[in-house]
Amino acid sequence: MPELPEVETIRRELEREAVGKKIKTVEVHGTRTVRRQTKKAFATKLDGAKITSVDRKGKYLLMRLDSGDVLVIHLRMSGQLLRAAAKDPLPKHTHVVITFTVGGQLRFVDPRTFGEMFVTSPDQLTEEVPELAELGFDPVDEAVSWQTFGHLLMAHKMKLKAFLMDQTIIAGLGNIYADEILFAAGLRYDRQTDSLSTQEMRRLYRSVVETLHDAIKYGGSTLADEQYVDLNGKPGEYQEHHKVYDREKLPCFRCRRANISKAKFAGRSTYFCEVCQV
DNA sequence: CGATCTACCTGATGGC
């Protein structure tokens, strides 16, 4: 589910809601969410720790603890982090409950159980989570020059959508934002990375940054199934600003001539305008 | 190395 804008929205709320709080107890249900370490090791490392800061890299959330450890969270397709009071009824598929000494609970709810959480020390981070060390640059957190972006494009011979979604090149883009970015840039998903003019490279990079900032401004995207909600259970609003995603057969906002097309690319639905994207 | 598929899961939806 969540891509960079949704994870960033949650990160900002956690910064306000969780930083400074001390963990009293940790409950883990089932075996899927905490799977890289035992539930006991997970809970022991969290017990009594205070959250000092919340970082994000791509779609990963990193909650730093005063013990020096870091709580790593990836929501994958259907994970939600929810703030709640201890007396609030537990939703179905609640896998982890963190209770603070003051200020309620943080809950991890995840129907499809692809998401995960674990605690480790910073020096073991790259060893235990190699994919984290492999992540490319974060386009919101660490902007690069368009020339650097251009070099990355030239260095990877592949189709544009595959390039945008490759977490080892750019961290944080998924299926929705890849399509929205390509529409904003006026480029087709199946263009080859090394076929872009200088102007197209600049336009693509600007679209990456602007689309993501815009989506964060509106609190991310929530689709019809309401799987993405923020810490307080509220949906985002950026779906109202989607130009192509989930708009098959609807008229293109830009050219007003073509209807949005839907294709399959790398097993994923891909939405685009045949006229505006070349 | 890249491209493509499959698996991990539950739940919503649409066709019959």
Add this chain to the structure above:
DNA sequence: TGCCATCAGGTAGATC
């Protein structure tokens, strides 16, 4: 109403 197939925001690992 039920049954079945398909699809869903992500990613790792196998295979070719």
